[in-house]
Amino acid sequence: MTQIPDVYAEVSGTIETALTLPRRAYLDDAVFDGEKAAIFRREWIVVARVEQLDHTGSFLTVDVADVPLVITRDGEGRFHALSRICRHRAMPVAAGCGTVKAFTCPYHLWRYGLDGRLLSAPAMEKSDVFDVSQLGLQRFRAEVWEGWIFVNLDENAPPLEGHFESLKPYLAADGLAGMKIVHSQSFASPWNWKVFVENFVESYHHAGPHSESLQHSNPAFGTYALDLPEGAPFMVLENPPSEGSDPFSVYAGFPTFLFAVQRGELTTAVWFQMDLIDHSTFNVTIHILMPEPAASDPELVTFMAAVLRQIHLEDMTVCDGVQAGLASPMMVPGPLSHLERGVWQFHRYLQRKMREGANKKI
Ligand code: FES
Ligand SMILES: [Fe+2]
Known part of the structure; x- marks a missing residue:
């Protein structure tokens, strides 16, 4: 502790x-x-405004308490807070901000979707411990309040909406x-x-x-x-x-x-x-x-x-x-x-x- x-x-x-x-x-x-x-x-930590991620594939990177994140917008308009550390050997898969269809790790070219799912990984078929469904980028909670995007690294935190309820009036x-x-x-x-x-x-x-x-x-x-x-x-x-x-x-x-x-x-x-x-x-x-x-x-x-x-x-x-x-x-x-x-x-x-x-x- x-x-x-x-x-x-x-x-x-x-x-x-x-x-x-x-x-x-x-x-x-x-x-x-x-x-x-x-x-x-x-706690809920503010990271962006929704208009900064205004189209499919927009992303930006931010660190919260030493945790490197990439915030993305998918094709359904949902926002995702993902670790930007590759699940292979920890290479960052994104930097800065921009627009992508998917994230390709520059080291060995593992490819991740906008929701963090692992899409492909070359030459991993002989590994007994490689499971494509289990090797997505780590996901954290992302919620929107009054046009701001917040993330919370604690999966047990109460929802953002209730957190600021008494500020709303x-x-x-x-x-x-x-x-x-x-x-x-x-x-x-x-x-x-x-x-x-x-x-x-x-x-x-x-x-x-x-x-x-x-x-x-x-x-x-x-x-x-x-x-x-x-x-x-x-x-x-x-x-x-x-x-x-x-x-x-x-x-x-x-x-x-x-x-x-x-x-x-x-x-x-x-x-x-x-x-x-x-x-x-x-x-x-x-x-x-x-x-x-x-x-x-x-x-x-x-x-x-x-x-x-x-x-x-x-x-x-x-x-x-x-x-x-x-x-x-x-x-x-x-x-x-x-x-x-x-x-x-x-x-x-x-x-x-x-x-x-x-x-x-x-
Ligand atoms: S570290 Fe990302 S593919 Fe190897
Ligand atoms: Fe002042």
């Missing part, structure tokens, strides 16, 4: 007594290993399922993944790095996270506007499904896709989602992309700073503001999942 360092033991039962996490939670490779085992290999009028990605920009992120999630789930910091941007449109001290029932797998952060601006809401489906919805004359969404690499590195891709016909308005898209880039650069300065500050051996946890309820909810989630993980064989 994996030994998970208990860095979440001190997470408070109330926001009033809540502290930040100890530095080891962000710096220790063993903590990240524990999080991969107890969270990323057990907040998004009922937004039409997220019908939106599509109109712009994407990626950023290398040399921080522990939790530094970014924590920054995402509070708007207390609008007054700091965003003093010339979001603080004018959605001031820090008017923002609040909803007081959701213990155990909710997500948080909701409302950002009321100043006069003449639009409100926006921030949503985090734990652990890393981060998006925001801006509701004005036009409803748009922004999805922050996180691809974790190691305990102090990930990539984030910021996708703008819009409905038609706005999706076809290049000026609007370019404007939004520039605004989001500027805001993200502002966030990068503080994430850089926090990651550097955590390296101090003298760093001690500090108290959270009532405006950081989302951070505390995230920590409660981590504590719960890591405890559950510690009680299971992983």
Whole structure:
């Protein structure tokens, strides 16, 4: 059984007594290993939007908690999450993204269908242990929610639909399922993944790095996270506007499904896709989602992309700073503001999942 360092033991039962996490939670490779085992290999992890796989044979590759996957769309419009490791001698059978009729392993040319089934394998007829029906690519669960494709490496996990059931009413009028990605920009992120999630789930910091941007449109001290029932797998952060601006809401489906919805004359969404690499590195891709016909308005898209880039650069300065500050051996946890309820909810989630993980064989 994996030994998970208990860095979440001190997470408070109330926001009033809540502290930040100890530095080891962000710096220790063993903590990240524990999080991969107890969270990323057990929870629903978002990997794509359906419009990124919009025709038969489209595929993209993604790694979830060190498991190399290929996500495919078959002729019936079904999505599959498959291991992309050949069942012969472990060669990856796909890279990047594209369109295929089938996957042919480049090593000895075993061929797999879009649903992972092994279709053919040359010169295996003399093997007594070769069984074509048993040697498909490993399959994992893939389900769609509001236009996003999620995978779950745990075959016993409850269905995705029920998992986010209580989040649905907040998004009922937004039409997220019908939106599509109109712009994407990626950023290398040399921080522990939790530094970014924590920054995402509070708007207390609008007054700091965003003093010339979001603080004018959605001031820090008017923002609040909803007081959701213990155990909710997500948080909701409302950002009321100043006069003449639009409100926006921030949503985090734990652990890393981060998006925001801006509701004005036009409803748009922004999805922050996180691809974790190691305990102090990930990539984030910021996708703008819009409905038609706005999706076809290049000026609007370019404007939004520039605004989001500027805001993200502002966030990068503080994430850089926090990651550097955590390296101090003298760093001690500090108290959270009532405006950081989302951070505390995230920590409660981590504590719960890591405890559950510690009680299971992983
Ligand atoms: S490793 Fe794939 S066919 Fe041999
Ligand atoms: Fe920010």
